[in-house]
Amino acid sequence: MNLEGIIQETKTYYCLECGKCTSVCPVARYDPSFSPRAIIEDALLGFEDELVFNQKLFSCLTCYTCQQRCPCDVDFPIFIRQARAIAQGNGQHGIYAHSGQLQSLARLMTSPDIKQRRLEWLSKEYRISDDSDVLFWVGCAPYFEPIFEDIESRALDITEASLRVLNFLGIEPKLLPDEKCCGHDALWTGEVETFKSLAEHNTKLIKEAGVKKIIFSCPEGYRTFKLDYPKHGFSVDCELQHISEFLAEKIEKGEAKFNWIGKKVTYQDPCRLGRHLGVYDAPRKVLESIPGIELVEMEHSGWDSVCCGTSAFTNCDSYSNMIRTERLSEAASTGAETLITCCPKCQTHFRCAMVDKGEKKRVIPRIEVMDLANLAANALGGGK
Amino acid sequence: MAEFEPKIVAFACNWCTYAAADLAGTSRVQYPPNVYIVRVMCSGMINPDYVLRAFERGADGVIVAGCKYTDCHYIDGPVKCDAMFAKLKRLVHILGLEDERLRREMISTSEGTVFARVVEEFVDQLKRLGPSPFSALGKEKVAV
Numbered sequence A: 001m002n003l004e005g006i007i008q009e010t011k012t013y014y015c016l017e018c019g020k021c022t023s024v025c026p027v028a029r030y031d032p033s034f035s036p037r038a039i040i041e042d043a044l045l046g047f048e049d050e051l052v053f054n055q056k057l058f059s060c061l062t063c064y065t066c067q068q069r070c071p072c073d074v075d076f077p078i079f080i081r082q083a084r085a086i087a088q089g090n091g092q093h094g095i096y097a098h099s100g101q102l103q104s105l106a107r108l109m110t111s112p113d114i115k116q117r118r119l120e121w122l123s124k125e126y127r128i129s130d131d132s133d134v135l136f137w138v139g140c141a142p143y144f145e146p147i148f149e150d151i152e153s154r155a156l157d158i159t160e161a162s163l164r165v166l167n168f169l170g171i172e173p174k175l176l177p178d179e180k181c182c183g184h185d186a187l188w189t190g191e192v193e194t195f196k197s198l199a200e201h202n203t204k205l206i207k208e209a210g211v212k213k214i215i216f217s218c219p220e221g222y223r224t225f226k227l228d229y230p231k232h233g234f235s236v237d238c239e240l241q242h243i244s245e246f247l248a249e250k251i252e253k254g255e256a257k258f259n260w261i262g263k264k265v266t267y268q269d270p271c272r273l274g275r276h277l278g279v280y281d282a283p284r285k286v287l288e289s290i291p292g293i294e295l296v297e298m299e300h301s302g303w304d305s306v307c308c309g310t311s312a313f314t315n316c317d318s319y320s321n322m323i324r325t326e327r328l329s330e331a332a333s334t335g336a337e338t339l340i341t342c343c344p345k346c347q348t349h350f351r352c353a354m355v356d357k358g359e360k361k362r363v364i365p366r367i368e369v370m371d372l373a374n375l376a377a378n379a380l381g382g383g384k
Numbered sequence B: 001m002a003e004f005e006p007k008i009v010a011f012a013c014n015w016c017t018y019a020a021a022d023l024a025g026t027s028r029v030q031y032p033p034n035v036y037i038v039r040v041m042c043s044g045m046i047n048p049d050y051v052l053r054a055f056e057r058g059a060d061g062v063i064v065a066g067c068k069y070t071d072c073h074y075i076d077g078p079v080k081c082d083a084m085f086a087k088l089k090r091l092v093h094i095l096g097l098e099d100e101r102l103r104r105e106m107i108s109t110s111e112g113t114v115f116a117r118v119v120e121e122f123v124d125q126l127k128r129l130g131p132s133p134f135s136a137l138g139k140e141k142v143a144v
Helices: A003-010 A020-024 A026-030 A036-044 A048-052 A065-069 A076-089 A097-109 A141-147 A155-168 A184-188 A192-209 A219-231 A243-252 A272-276 A281-289 A318-333 A344-355 A372-379 B017-026 B048-056 B077-095 B112-129
Strands: A134-137 A213-216 A239-242 A263-267 A293-295 A338-341 A368-371 B008-013 B035-040 B061-066 B102-106
Touching (some): A003 A036, A020 A026, A020 A065, A036 A076, A097 A141, A097 A184, A097 A192, A097 B048, A097 B077, A134 A155, A141 A344, A141 B077, A155 A368, A184 A219, A192 A219, A213 A243, A219 A272, A239 A243, A263 A281, A281 A293, A318 A344, A338 A344, A344 A368, A368 A372, B008 B017, B008 B112, B017 B035, B035 B112, B048 B061, B077 B102, B102 B112
Parallel strands (some): A134 A213, A213 A239, A338 A368, B008 B035, B061 B102
């Protein structure tokens, strides 16, 4: 797609140049050279080269904060995504975090001949069944384990906790040993071909599995399956649910009974789950129904919450770290002892900010970061 | 059909292994021509993505080689390399790559013959294993 097509698709021509996007943008708050308004202006004036060969194109968090404030509903995140595809076509990409391993992994996974060993962590304590009509999407968590070992991301803990929750509520899910990366990061960094190849594999696999429902512990996978697969012509024809929505449903039916956990917590809305998909109430409902949990909201919460600072593992710089530190300070200032998130990547990024040794001048607040699935598993009595 | 000729990418540190490969050449030690040597300043600067990209572009095996622990010009390069290599091994294991496609070697400057022997062994090993599971990707254009 060319620039003109993107402008048509995302209705960029409606832009009033009011600058609300730049004033709310978490990146622009710290990085004066990044401005969504200026990027849109470049596009409308037809300065394609200025737009595409600008590193700042990859600094956008695609967190949808700007799109919510926009008075004329310009879809800026999608604009960025499409512009990145053009940039990739011109051999441009952002500065990949973690030396680009995660992007390389996604590309390597597109090879048809691989036989992954992604379920080796699975121990016998989890009950899984191949005949089940509920599928649990594992996602990238097994790969995060070696990559983020030293920052104690522990994304796999979230996966295991989710399995415990499902088992405890009487569901023996099916797991797919051959699932591949959902392609979220590839799509949002502009590698559309990689995304399509992964999506094709995954949808075929799910159709063969013949399941009726897929449960995700990762909002990024959830978003990709729910919005991006159908948009690119891959549909899975099943019910999709995030683990928090699943828990909220069970609570409504009165099937989930939690044990007492005395904790003051605050909740970080992941941008994919919150602003992208509009799931704000389900995680809060889960938190409220655990006895002993006191939920205090941060200054910016719900649709107004601040992103964890990096998306798609691209352009993670000192500005990202500032966003993260600010968010952690906000969480700590509520007086909560634990910051609950719903996204393995939020957990990874916040924990990374707290072990960062490069930031000597600023005080990074310490607060326990935990996923909702872990808390729920503990409260159900299935915790470790 | 012609016999399968594996492609090997060797990341070799400037001070030891690259010099050893050079010595193997100047001493006219014979070894298979399957290896593509990439000179790096220190084995400690190799990151997992270098190796992943080599596989992405059609390498069948990768050698990560550098100085011995006491020879490093930058004090602790080999220790860093070991830590990286352990991580990388776990990563490619999940990805489904055979463990034998990765080799960590420490070859000192004077060991030209050792370098030649390592390459010979590795070529034999890879011939038994066949093409890498990612070889289908190597033929396509890959974004840099």
